[in-house]
Amino acid sequence: MTLLPKRQLNLTQTSSIIIGQVIGSGIFINIPIVAAIAGNSWIAVFIWFLGGLVWLPQIFILAEMGTAYPDQGGPYHFIHKAGSPFLAFIYTWTAFQLAILLLLQLLGY
Numbered sequence: 001m002t003l004l005p006k007r008q009l010n011l012t013q014t015s016s017i018i019i020g021q022v023i024g025s026g027i028f029i030n031i032p033i034v035a036a037i038a039g040n041s042w043i044a045v046f047i048w049f050l051g052g053l054v055w056l057p058q059i060f061i062l063a064e065m066g067t068a069y070p071d072q073g074g075p076y077h078f079i080h081k082a083g084s085p086f087l088a089f090i091y092t093w094t095a096f097q098l099a100i101l102l103l104l105q106l107l108g109y
Contacts, residue, residue, distance in 0.1 A: 018059065 009017075031044075038044040065078045073080070075095075079088035 018063075 035044045
């Protein structure tokens with residue numbers, strides 16, 4: 001008999017995880033840049049709000065895909081299920097390479 005972990009995340013916990021993944025640490029790095037370009041704090045807030053509205057369809061699509069295919073793998077799994085194992089591989093390889101390059105750039109800075 002194999003014991004599997006129970007899925008017990010409520011709406012608040014799930015929303016916090018998703019918001020944390022979407023916002024990430026970029027918000028702490030980009031705030032001074034956006035504020036300097038905007039020149040006004042209200043314009044900077046409006047730009048951040050507008051960026052959130054632009055990402056809203058992407059978040060809804062990922063939520064729907066995650067509900068439709070509750071397996072592990074994220075975007076790789078979705079692309080693979082769509083019928084293209086090669087593009088799924090290319091997506092994962094590219095995402096991995098970009099993450100490694102960014103990490104190396106940060107370490108070298």
